[in-house]
Amino acid sequence: MMIGQAALFHAGSARVKPRWRRVPVETVVFASLALVTLVVLGLGLPLPSLTIQVVLLGVLVGILGLPHGALDPLIARRAGLWRTRLGFAGFNMAYILVVVVVVLLWLIAPVASLVTFLLVSALHFGSDWNADRAPWLRFLAGFGLLSVPALSHPAQVSAAYVVLAGDGGAVVASVQEWLGPLALASLLLAALVALRHRAHESIEILLATMLALATEPLVFFLLYFCALHSVRHLKAGFQAERDGGRLSALMVMVYTVVPILVVGVVLVWLGPDGSLSEQILQVVFIGLAGLTVPHMIVVTYENRHRRALRAPDLS
Ligand SMILES: CC1=C(/C=C/C(C)=C/C=C/C(C)=C/C=C/C=C(C)/C=C/C=C(C)/C=C/C2=C(C)CCCC2(C)C)C(C)(C)CCC1
Numbered sequence: 466m467m468i469g470q471a472a473l474f475h476a477g478s479a480r481v482k483p484r485w486r487r488v489p490v491e492t493v494v495f496a497s498l499a500l501v502t503l504v505v506l507g508l509g510l511p512l513p514s515l516t517i518q519v520v521l522l523g524v525l526v527g528i529l530g531l532p533h534g535a536l537d538p539l540i541a542r543r544a545g546l547w548r549t550r551l552g553f554a555g556f557n558m559a560y561i562l563v564v565v566v567v568v569l570l571w572l573i574a575p576v577a578s579l580v581t582f583l584l585v586s587a588l589h590f591g592s593d594w595n596a597d598r599a600p601w602l603r604f605l606a607g608f609g610l611l612s613v614p615a616l617s618h619p620a621q622v623s624a625a626y627v628v629l630a631g632d633g634g635a636v637v638a639s640v641q642e643w644l645g646p647l648a649l650a651s652l653l654l655a656a657l658v659a660l661r662h663r664a665h666e667s668i669e670i671l672l673a674t675m676l677a678l679a680t681e682p683l684v685f686f687l688l689y690f691c692a693l694h695s696v697r698h699l700k701a702g703f704q705a706e707r708d709g710g711r712l713s714a715l716m717v718m719v720y721t722v723v724p725i726l727v728v729g730v731v732l733v734w735l736g737p738d739g740s741l742s743e744q745i746l747q748v749v750f751i752g753l754a755g756l757t758v759p760h761m762i763v764v765t766y767e768n769r770h771r772r773a774l775r776a777p778d779l780s
């Protein structure tokens with residue numbers, strides 16, 4: 466009996482990966498880039514100018530950020546949101562309709578839309594950590610992530626919000642600056658909670674906090690969004706669609722290129738208006754706000770569906 470148990474134990478432990486190999490690849494990518502950035506700052510070396518940051522934001526969000534939402538149709542299929550060709554067409558139309566409505570609402574009520582965007586984004590990004598914990602804890606982490614830049618770089622965040630939502634944007638930035646200490650405390654709490662079972666998440670939260678404190682807001686967002694959030698969701702999406710690798714890759718390509726083309730056509734159609742960096746900033750963030758709502762509905766619906774089936778959380 467004892468021998469049988471020992472053999473079982475050894476057979477099981479042979480398959481258990483050593484701790485360091487269980488660290489997700491996106492943690493390593495994000496941590497390395499964050500550390501390099503912090504060292505560059507520590508040495509007093511200059512970061513790219515604001516215009517270059519904005520152009521980089523446009524390009525990298527397009528290449529690395531958009532693909533993580535481009536898997537939404539496959540996620541929706543797994544969650545049973547569509548099954549037939551007609552269902553697929555309906556899903557696409559509903560998705561586009563929501564994007565269009567959100568963008569129109571932004572044009573009608575920019576400040577309310579900015580505030581809603583920040584709240585929804587906080588919940589979405591906060592769910593990258595402590596996935597099995599209460600929603601309020603995840604929301605606080607996301608709120609912290611998006612508010613610390615307003616504490617450390619109030620002028621830059623205020624300027625970005627004004628470009629996105631007019632003068633009222635500055636008020637939003639000052640409220641976030643005022644809530645800054647609470648934002649910092651929320652991130653530390655999230656890091657502490659994650660420490661027990663997922664130490665790598667603690668490291669991610671601490672590094673993201675340090676980046677938000679030390680670097681320009683757009684550089685911080687670029688690193689977090691492209692190197693951590695997007696890579697994590699893309700990896701989970703491809704893992705879940707293991708048998709349809711080719712289809713997933715094709716889907717990601719088509720669904721990434723389409724919004725980029727639409728944005729390109731809209732920009733050409735509108736013609737130059739204000740500075741190029743302001744226009745890129747508006748297109749990137751208002752476009753992301755539009756995509757965020759259906760993206761979040763799909764991801765949240767799938768997580769619920771997965772929980773109902775009692776399978777492990779992937780996104
Ligand atoms: C499916 C589909 C499609 C596609 C889709 C996609 C591609 C998606 C994506 C999605 C995504 C991609 C999402 C994203 C999200 C994002 C977010 C959510 C963000 C946020 C951000 C924020 C909130 C920020 C803030 C700020 C500022 C603004 C400034 C500075 C500072 C800070 C950073 C704080 C299409 C349409 C074609 C068609 C139909 C179907």
Ligand SMILES: [Fe+2]
Pocket residue numbers: 533589694698760
């Ligand atoms: Fe996302």
